[in-house]
Amino acid sequence: xxxxxxxxxxxxxxxxxxxxxxxxxxxxxxxxxxxxxxxxxxxxxxxxxxxxxxxxxxxxxxxxxxxxxxxxxxxxxxxxxxxxxxxxxxxxxxxxxxxxxxxxxxxxxxxxxxxxxxxxxxxxxxxxxxxxxxxxxxxxxxxxxxxxxxxxxxxxxxxxxxxxxxxxxxxxxxxxxxxxxxxxxxxxxxxxxxxxxxxxxxxxxxxxxxxxxxx
Amino acid sequence: xxxxxxxxxxxxxxxxxxxxxxxxxxxxxxxxxxxxxxxxxxxxxxxxxxxxxxxxxxxxxxxxxxxxxxxxxxxxxxxxxxxxxxxxxxxxxxxxxxxxxxxxxxxxxxxxxxxxxxxxxxxxxxxxxxxxxxxxxxxxxxxxxxxxxxxxxxxxxxxxxxxxxxxxxxxxxxxxxxxxxxxxxxxxxxxxxxxxxxxxxxxxxxxxxxxxxxx
Numbered sequence: 001x002x003x004x005x006x007x008x009x010x011x012x013x014x015x016x017x018x019x020x021x022x023x024x025x026x027x028x029x030x031x032x033x034x035x036x037x038x039x040x041x042x043x044x045x046x047x048x049x050x051x052x053x054x055x056x057x058x059x060x061x062x063x064x065x066x067x068x069x070x071x072x073x074x075x076x077x078x079x080x081x082x083x084x085x086x087x088x089x090x091x092x093x094x095x096x097x098x099x100x101x102x103x104x105x106x107x108x109x110x111x112x113x114x115x116x117x118x119x120x121x122x123x124x125x126x127x128x129x130x131x132x133x134x135x136x137x138x139x140x141x142x143x144x145x146x147x148x149x150x151x152x153x154x155x156x157x158x159x160x161x162x163x164x165x166x167x168x169x170x171x172x173x174x175x176x177x178x179x180x181x182x183x184x185x186x187x188x189x190x191x192x193x194x195x196x197x198x199x200x201x202x203x204x205x206x207x208x209x210x211x212x213x214x215x
Numbered sequence: 216x217x218x219x220x221x222x223x224x225x226x227x228x229x230x231x232x233x234x235x236x237x238x239x240x241x242x243x244x245x246x247x248x249x250x251x252x253x254x255x256x257x258x259x260x261x262x263x264x265x266x267x268x269x270x271x272x273x274x275x276x277x278x279x280x281x282x283x284x285x286x287x288x289x290x291x292x293x294x295x296x297x298x299x300x301x302x303x304x305x306x307x308x309x310x311x312x313x314x315x316x317x318x319x320x321x322x323x324x325x326x327x328x329x330x331x332x333x334x335x336x337x338x339x340x341x342x343x344x345x346x347x348x349x350x351x352x353x354x355x356x357x358x359x360x361x362x363x364x365x366x367x368x369x370x371x372x373x374x375x376x377x378x379x380x381x382x383x384x385x386x387x388x389x390x391x392x393x394x395x396x397x398x399x400x401x402x403x404x405x406x407x408x409x410x411x412x413x414x415x416x417x418x419x420x421x422x423x424x425x426x427x428x429x430x
Contacts, residue, residue, distance in 0.1 A: 013406075013423070014399035015230050172387075174411040174423065178403025184229035188393025191228075196389040200415040208228070208389065 002139050003146045003166040006156055007066045009183070010035035010171045010205075016180035017153035024082040027094060031180060035173050038205045039063055048100060058201045062169060071142025073101050074134050076155030077109040080124070086111035093124065101150075104141040106134055108155060131155075131162045153183045160187055168194075168210040217354050218361045218381040221371055222281045224398070225250040225386040225420075231395035232368035239297040242309060246395060250388050253420045254278055263315060273416045277384060286357025288316050289349050291370030292324040295339070301326035308339065316365075319356040321349055323370060346370075346377045368398045375402055383409075383425040 011017045012035065019031030028035065039045055044064045046054030054060070077086070085091040086109060093099055102121040112126035125141075127134050138147045149159050159165050170183070184190075194210040201207065226232045227250065234246030243250065254260055259279045261269030269275070292301070300306040301324060308314055317336040327341035340356075342349050353362045364374050374380050385398070399405075409425040416422065 014397075014402070172413075172421075174406060174413055176399055176402050176405045178399075178401065182229075184391055184393075186393065187229070187391050190391045191389060196419065198387070198389055198415040198419065198421045200413040200421060204411065204413065206387075206413045206415060206421050 002071075002142060002144060004135060004149055004159065004164050005070070005146050006149050006151075006165060006168040006170070008039060008063055008169060008171060009151055009156065010039070010173055011153075011183050012173055012175050012177040012180075014176045014178065015182045015184050016177040017151070017156075017183045019177055019180040022078070022083055027082065029180060031177050034175055034177075035171075038171065038173065038201070038203050041203065055203070057203075058199065058207070059203050059205065062171075062207050065169065066148070067102075069146050070103060070148045071145025072103050072138040073105040073148045073150045074131075074138050074155070074159075075105060075107055075150040076152050077107060077111075078152045078154065079150055080107045080109070086113075089113075092116055092118065098122075104138070105150075106138050106141075108134055131159045131164055135159075135164055153181045157183065157185065157187065160190060163193070165210070166212045170208045170210070172206040172208060174204050174206075217286075217357060217359060219350060219364055219374065219379050220285070220361050221364050221366075221380060221383040221385070223254060223278055223384060223386060224366055224371065225254070225388055226368075226398050227388055227390050227392040227395075229391045229393065230397045230399050231392040232366070232371075232398045234392055234395040237293070237298055242297065244395060246392050249390055249392075250386075253386065253388065253416070253418050256418065270418070272418075273414065273422070274418050274420065277386075277422050280384065281363070282317075284361050285318060285363045286360025287318050287353040288320040288363045288365045289346075289353050289370070289374075290320060290322055290365040291367050292322060292326075293367045293369065294365055295322045295324070301328075304328070307331055307333065310337075313337075319353070320365075321353050321356075323349055346374045346379055350374075350379055368396045372398060372400065372402065375405060378408070380425070381427045385423045385425070387421040387423060389419050389421075 019029030021029040042060040042063050043054035043056045081091050098120040099122040104123050106125050112128050116124040195213050198208045234244030236244040256270050257275040257278050258269030258271045296306050313335040314337040319338050321340050327343050331339040410428050413423045
């Protein structure tokens with residue numbers, strides 16, 4: 001069965017997944033890269049960026065579940081580009097010529113455009129549709145494999161609210177951003193449909209996984 | 216040196232320390248006692264309530280730091296009583312004849328009343344003053360020992376915002392309350408003044424401690 005999975009989704013202790021003041025120069029606003037430093041320290045990240053070293057402990061074990069078994073990604077317009085990217089016909093995402101997805105990647109947007117084929121197996125497709133319909137489309141493209149719901153926070157929240165997420169890995173970083181976009185708004189009693197497990201890492205972050213039960 | 220300490224302060228994964236709809240019948244509103252079940256399971260709690268048994272692991276090790284070295288408590292009006300308690304001249308708190316404080320306990324309220332001496336060493340005093348001034352008063356009463364800042368969330372937030380907390384133990388419970396009173400609002404970059412440590416427990420909760428640095 002093809003699952004819908006969230007991986008490596010980092011939030012601050014006060015629940016923000018991104019800061020305020022997002023722009024081309026500051027993709028996460030005033031948060032900077034502070035939510036992702038735990039990831040940059042891992043061996044997986046070092047491998048992805050062709051550098052030696054990196055940690056091979058708990059954080060690395062979690063972070064590498066990003067890729068295996070995934071056949072497509074769905075992301076929100078706010079993950080694909082800076083505010084206003086849809087006014088730029090040349091915009092092809094933040095990730096350069098060879099994005100880290102290596103699968104079809106479906107961008108949810110009210111401003112669809114023709115698909116863009118990148119290097120390394122990533123093709124961006126643009127959909128103006130509901131979460132459920134987007135998931136059906138992505139599942140077909142995934143050829144029986146799982147679909148990653150890639151974020152940002154509003155997109156994950158929409159998929160959670162629609163009951164579409166089977167597995168979610170959230171990483172709580174011990175900083176207080178104070179402002180930005182929250183992950184958890186409007187999800188009262190979400191835990192009732194999931195087995196929840198929290199594991200703190202020596203790096204300081206806490207990995208929280210939600211695994212759907214009773215289906 | 217006399218420290219200001221917070222202990223066993225439980226919040227949901229989405230940051231709420233109490234629910235909505237607080238009343239005499241529902242002190243934590245729709246949250247019920249779900250934020251405190253981890254504590255009720257400990258040996259410390261069983262001892263406090265004169266029952267055998269209880270867990271003696273990580274949760275118990277944290278929870279028992281509540282008492283030693285504490286010479287006074289400060290609490291907000293919302294911890295002392297239900298909304299409207301100050302209209303009831305007979306109200307003496309939630310805790311019966313022998314409250315679990317066993318020290319002077321200062322209640323911050325805009326409706327001060329004469330002090331109330333309870334059994335077991337607890338005396339409630341009522342102050343209409345600032346956090347800093349309340350802490351000075353409580354420190355004097357504590358005779359060189361530490362002062363516990365007992366909550367609720369608005370009171371702890373006020374003391375944090377004023378830079379008055381030296382040690383804080385927060386317990387993150389893996390449920391989503393969705394609504395209520397948040398602990399973290401308006402505390403951007405709080406972590407800069409503290410060493411923060413997170414430790415997950417087999418019970419499912421995560422203990423997060425803030426220890427003030429650089430003073």
